[in-house]
Amino acid sequence: MVRVSLLNWPISSRRSVPVSGPGGTRSSVYQLDARLKLRTRLGVTLLFGGGLLGVWWYVDSEKQQRLRQQRVEQLRKVALGQGTFSLLDHTGRRRTKEDFLGSWVLMYFGFTHCPDICPDELDKLSAVVSALDRDPSLPAVQPLFITVDPERDDVAALARYVKDFHPRLIGLTGTPEEVTHAGRDYRVYASPGPKDEDGDYIVDHTILIYLVSPDGLFLDYYNRMKKQEQIVESIRNHIQNYVRL
Amino acid sequence: MAAPNSAERKACWDARDQLWQCLDENNDRLESCQKFQADFEARCPAQWVKYFTKRRDFLKYKEKMQTEGFTPAGGPRENS
Numbered sequence: 149m150v151r152v153s154l155l156n157w158p159i160s161s162r163r164s165v166p167v168s169g170p171g172g173t174r175s176s177v178y179q180l181d182a183r184l185k186l187r188t189r190l191g192v193t194l195l196f197g198g199g200l201l202g203v204w205w206y207v208d209s210e211k212q213q214r215l216r217q218q219r220v221e222q223l224r225k226v227a228l229g230q231g232t233f234s235l236l237d238h239t240g241r242r243r244t245k246e247d248f249l250g251s252w253v254l255m256y257f258g259f260t261h262c263p264d265i266c267p268d269e270l271d272k273l274s275a276v277v278s279a280l281d282r283d284p285s286l287p288a289v290q291p292l293f294i295t296v297d298p299e300r301d302d303v304a305a306l307a308r309y310v311k312d313f314h315p316r317l318i319g320l321t322g323t324p325e326e327v328t329h330a331g332r333d334y335r336v337y338a339s340p341g342p343k344d345e346d347g348d349y350i351v352d353h354t355i356l357i358y359l360v361s362p363d364g365l366f367l368d369y370y371n372r373m374k375k376q377e378q379i380v381e382s383i384r385n386h387i388q389n390y391v392r393l
Numbered sequence: 394m395a396a397p398n399s400a401e402r403k404a405c406w407d408a409r410d411q412l413w414q415c416l417d418e419n420n421d422r423l424e425s426c427q428k429f430q431a432d433f434e435a436r437c438p439a440q441w442v443k444y445f446t447k448r449r450d451f452l453k454y455k456e457k458m459q460t461e462g463f464t465p466a467g468g469p470r471e472n473s
Contacts, residue, residue, distance in 0.1 A: 260396035261397075261438070261440070263437075263440075263441045263444045263445065264406070264445075264448075267399075267402060300396070305395065305396060308395070308396075308398065309396065312398070312399040344439055344440055344443075345439075346394060346438075346439060346440075347394070348394060348438055348439060348440040349440060350440055350444055
């Protein structure tokens with residue numbers, strides 16, 4: 149009986165009470181045996197059930213992982229920025245898209261004669277990069293300024309212009325064809341307005357800041373309404389959740 | 394012609410802001426703000442002067458739309 153109580157099953161101890169007298173001992177031994185069998189059966193069931201559940205969980209997580217990978221691959225195929233570019237930087241060195249693979253890039257298209265929007269946006273972009281620089285857990289983000297006005301923005305003009313902004317900002321220019329080609333990859337629109345007596349003109353153009361991932365593909369964009377803090381937060385999230393294939 | 398540098402840009406924007414403030418205070422009467430207009434034109438490239446003048450019209454129009462809402466062009470209307 150001690151063993152029975154050790155099993156500590158209230159239902160069985162209740163059952164064992166009326167079984168007393170001559171046949172009592174045999175009966176309780178039989179019951180103990182049955183209980184042990186029940187325990188074994190329960191244990192085996194748990195083991196198998198648990199095993200099955202574990203296998204199911206593993207297969208399911210594998211499947212989810214595969215679906216996520218497929219989704220990322222699908223998005224990659226339709227992403228902007230599949231192409232390449234080859235332009236001159238503000239020091240006169242030729243730079244291609246491959247030079248920037250592996251680092252996060254913030255890209256802005258504009259022109260140095262731009263009255264207010266470009267300088268505003270480049271100030272904002274510089275502040276964003278500086279804010280990200282202050283977080284040691286994040287990799288350095290590379291800011292790029294690509295001209296949409298190759299006629300006037302030569303290497304010297306860009307060199308004068310970029311020094312007003314973030315120290316790492318790289319200005320890029322090239323022939324009209326090279327510049328158009330670079331912009332087309334990110335669906336950039338640019339159209340020079342009429343020239344005045346001095347030959348001066350304003351270029352109407354896309355004024356978005358583009359975030360490009362380390363594999364060179366477009367990941368997000370920020371319009372004028374986006375504040376510096378919002379952009380910093382968004383980029384931080386993108387960097388932390390980035391899935392490299 | 395080289396693009397304005399950062400100091401020149403700032404000088405132009407300050408002149409623009411002073412002119413715009415004067416125009417705001419004088420009900421957009423340019424006669425009252427001749428001095429600021431001349432200063433604005435002296436400090437900004439001609440293209441920028443044109444651009445900012447149009448931009449002010451746009452900003453004022455936008456503000457009007459936001460505060461007063463859009464009113465369809467008036468004209469003789471008959472009650473049906």
